[in-house]
Amino acid sequence: MQSSKTAADGFVYASLPQLMAFEYRARGLSFMARQSLSSVLSGNHASRLRGRGLSFDELRHYMPGDNLRHLDWRASMRYGKPFVRSYTEERDRPTLVIVDQRMSMFFGSQRNFKSVTAAELGALCAWIALQAGDRVGGLVFGDDRIEHIRPLRSRSRVEALCTSIVRQNHSLSATQPDSEYADQLDQALRNCLSLAGHDHLICIISDFAATSERTLQLLRELKTHNDVIAMQVYDPIALNLPSTGRLMVTQGELQVELEVNHRRVNKPLGEFLTGRLRQVAEMLRLSQVPLMMFSTGEDSLEQLRQELGRLAQVPR
Incomplete structure (x- = not known):
């Protein structure tokens, strides 16, 4: 566990007060549009929410x-x-918020670490669902464990979800080696599939590292009877690799410092990072799960507000 000062900075480590404060900041946001659109998933996202059953x-x-x-x-x-x-x-429906807190999320070149942006988005999704009158629960997974929070319509249940997110977030450390469990994302999706019957809203918040054909299959199965939203968290460096300076690349206890001004380093590394984003986008396109992308370099709430507001301008 990190020191309280480090843990509460809100950029490298999330805090419970930080996530609970979104209760008021999330007011007025909805995954279901009030007027011209049936949902956040209409228009450019080529899909529609089922709404309540x-x-x-x-x-x-x-x-x-x-x-x-x-x-x-x-x-x-x-x-x-x-x-x-x-x-x-139906007066309400279950919402499951799946939050990734693996070591692949413990990185950030601007503003937040990916793990903190994911924590903030998880809290925002939970508060939006609760304020819509829905039951809220979820799964929070790291490299070695998955925590389940059964959906209930109560503020204390959102607090339990946020507490689980913060607990796993604080367990991350630069000295922590990579886990042998490379399929934790798939395992979380399998667990979600066993929990979600029909007409759930499922928000998956992750960098979608270590995906596979099995990931695609699981997403398709979840999408069959539920509304699924994928929220991919990425670092701006994946879109715009700096041309000068040094970049520290870590894999557990192994750390390598690269001179990014060298063409033999900059070009393949840049292609790898942007290629990962394209790979995830293509996988989600095949699964027909709508994709929303969130940069660690910008405010999480404002990005979500922009995503919802932009789609409100798309004609039916």
């Missing part, structure tokens, strides 16, 4: 104006009169 209410006589798609043909034929099935909208 419908639950069967009663079987009753047909009345003029009823939706003919709700005709119950079996009952109508049995009684010789048209019957319709009426439905009511």
Whole structure:
């Protein structure tokens, strides 16, 4: 565990007060648009949220104006009169927030570490869901463990999720070696698949390092009966590698300092970093899971607000 001073800086390590403060800052944000769009996933994201599910209410006589798609043909034929099935909208639905706190997230060249940006986005998603009246839970995973928070509609449950995020975030350290469990992202998705039945909203917040064909398959399975949003956290250096200076590359206890002004270093490293972003974007395109991208160099809340606001301008 890091010192309280280091842990509370909000840039290298997240703090619980920092995440809880988003309760008020997230007000007015919604994954469901109020007017022209049906959801944050419309338009450019080429997908739509299902919204809350419908639950069967009663079987009753047909009345003029009823939706003919709700005709119950079996009952109508049995009684010789048209019957319709009426439905009511469910008051809430479960939201699962999956937050990546692996060692691959313990990096940042500007403003935040990726792990802190992911922590902030996890808290924002939780508060937005709770303020919409939905149940909130999630999974927080590091290199060696996964913590589960069962969805409930309560402020204390959001606090439990944020506490889990901070606990795993504070366990990260530059001296921590890489785990042997390279498939922790896939394992988290498998666990989510076993927890989520139908009509869940699932927010996956990660850098999507160490993906595989199995990752694609799991995303497709989750998408079949649920709404899934992928939030990829990246560092600006992946898009614009500096032309001069030195870059420290770490892999657990191994550290290598590279002179990025050397062409034989700069070109392949830049191609690798940008290629990783393209690879994830292509995987998510194939899975039909909408992708939202968040830079560690900018404010997390403002980026999310911009994503939601930009889509509100797209015509139906």
